[in-house]
Amino acid sequence: MATWSSLASGIVRNLTCRSTVQNYGIQKRMMSDRTMNITSSRWQWHKFKDLLHFYVIIGLIPVGAIVFYANVFIGPATLTEIPEGYTPKHWEYYQHPITRWLAKNIFTNPQQEYEKYLHQLYEEDEKMKILKLQKKVHDLMRLRQDHRSQHFLPISGKYTRVSRKDAEAMDETAGFSRSSP
CATH class of the missing domain: 1.20.890 (cAMP-dependent Protein Kinase, Chain A)
Structure with missing residues (x-):
């Protein structure tokens, strides 16, 4: 009995929908003026921005702190008299402390x-x-x-004599002696 009632409700629904289409000419699909635009994902762009900001922060903050420390607390080098018998190293000719450090530890001597x-x-x-x-x-x-x-290399006869001697020894042990009559 339940089957007949479910079939009947489906038929009733179809009849009412047809009457709606016949009466108004528009089928109702629960639509409105709002639309959903399908665009490509922005995930890669956001991930790139996040990583860029992360590495900029990791790089710029320590470098900025080092430059600030070198400029404020160490300061530029000043000219002084060179003591007698002292030869300055190649990095001592630079004024800025960071340049001196780079010349001493990273770059080679001119x-x-x-x-x-x-x-x-x-x-x-x-x-x-x-x-x-x-x-x-x-x-x-x-x-x-x-x-x-000049293209021919001189060959020592030593190795030829040794190989001939070894060959004769092997022939004698094998029973092939080369005795001339």
Whole structure:
């Protein structure tokens, strides 16, 4: 009996909806003027802003505190007389304390950089001299119709004698003696 009543209520509902559509020509869908705009997610943008602010705070606050401390409590260097027999270090030529610290602990000595550059120039000059000499040797070999003797490495006869001696010893133990008649 319950089944018949539920079927009947569905049929009654359908009949009333059709009458609404027939009467007014509009089907009621519980809509209003408000709409929901579908846009892409802003999560990535908000996450980027959060991380940017986080790392800026982590970086700028300590750096700002260090710069403030260096400027207020240490201050810039002043010129003084150099004692007799004392050679200043390369970082002592800078005025600001942070620049002095960077020159002392992070950057290399300008004299060391200069010597590395001179070494690089020396190596390039040696390469040029070797190439020039090699070209001269090849030109003279071509001119004199000489052979390419500099390309053959001298081999010591020691290893040849040792290998021959080992081969003869193995032949004798195997029973293949090379006795000449």
